Amino acid sequence: MYLFIFLLICILAIYPYLSLASPSVCLEPSYTTITSEESGPTIALIGSVHGNEPAGAYTLLNLVHNLKVKKGKVILIAGNPCGVAYDTRMNPYSWNDINREFYDSSYDHTARKILELLHTNKVDVIVDFHEGWGWYTQNNLFGSIGSTLSPSPQSFWKDIVPSIIDELNTNLVNEKKFAIRWNMECDTSTKTLQCYAHKHDIPYMLVETSGQNNIQPIEDRIAQDTTIVRYILNYLGMI
Numbered sequence: 001m002y003l004f005i006f007l008l009i010c011i012l013a014i015y016p017y018l019s020l021a022s023p024s025v026c027l028e029p030s031y032t033t034i035t036s037e038e039s040g041p042t043i044a045l046i047g048s049v050h051g052n053e054p055a056g057a058y059t060l061l062n063l064v065h066n067l068k069v070k071k072g073k074v075i076l077i078a079g080n081p082c083g084v085a086y087d088t089r090m091n092p093y094s095w096n097d098i099n100r101e102f103y104d105s106s107y108d109h110t111a112r113k114i115l116e117l118l119h120t121n122k123v124d125v126i127v128d129f130h131e132g133w134g135w136y137t138q139n140n141l142f143g144s145i146g147s148t149l150s151p152s153p154q155s156f157w158k159d160i161v162p163s164i165i166d167e168l169n170t171n172l173v174n175e176k177k178f179a180i181r182w183n184m185e186c187d188t189s190t191k192t193l194q195c196y197a198h199k200h201d202i203p204y205m206l207v208e209t210s211g212q213n214n215i216q217p218i219e220d221r222i223a224q225d226t227t228i229v230r231y232i233l234n235y236l237g238m239i
């Protein structure tokens with residue numbers, strides 16, 4: 001009797017993952033492109049590679065329906081849609097942390113597909129949307145980088161990121177304001193998308209809202225991500 005109850009609890013606990021056992025679709029990043037007739041920059045927006053950081057994926061979903069560009073191309077990539085569905089950081093099929101698998105000839109199918117998309121489309125800029133568990137201004141001693149923008153060193157960002165921060169912070173109280181993290185550190189063993197872009201000299205920005213476990217309403221985080229996207233596209237003359 002007790003054994004039966006124990007087994008039932010075990011099966012219920014893993015049931016969501018059993019249903020994912022066959023659909024290898026979970027390994028495929030979901031993506032679409034929005035293009036203009038006029039040539040221009042190509043920008044990749046990548047959302048929710050960590051599935052328990054959903055604001056990026058929802059932001060991209062809104063943009064699919066609402067964004068038109070005057071020139072160039074925007075590639076919208078939901079990096080881990082099954083992870084968003086199951087609220088897991090990892091890809092629930094491969095159980096990999098995709099953002100530790102970005103390197104040349106990666107063995108991780110999803111990371112490899114994302115890199116292929118970036119290279120095939122010769123992207124000029126990458127913006128990568130994540131969510132922290134706290135606020136950098138309050139919790140950075142404990143490692144939270146929530147509410148930060150971390151741009152790569154190219155001068156492109158130096159012109160634009162302080163203005164984005166000002167706009168994001170307009171309606172935020174002091175302890176919840178966004179901050180800039182300028183000094184990206186990458187050694188050869190770090191296999192995040194940030195370090196991959198650094199290695200390949202592609203302008204990149206890591207966006208971290210304060211969002212895990214819904215510490216801010218999802219609407220607010222989507223609004224923050226959308227502000228960032230629109231600011232960059234506007235700066236590039238794409239909208």
Ligand SMILES: [Zn+2]
Nearest residue numbers: 050053130131
């Ligand atoms: Zn993340």
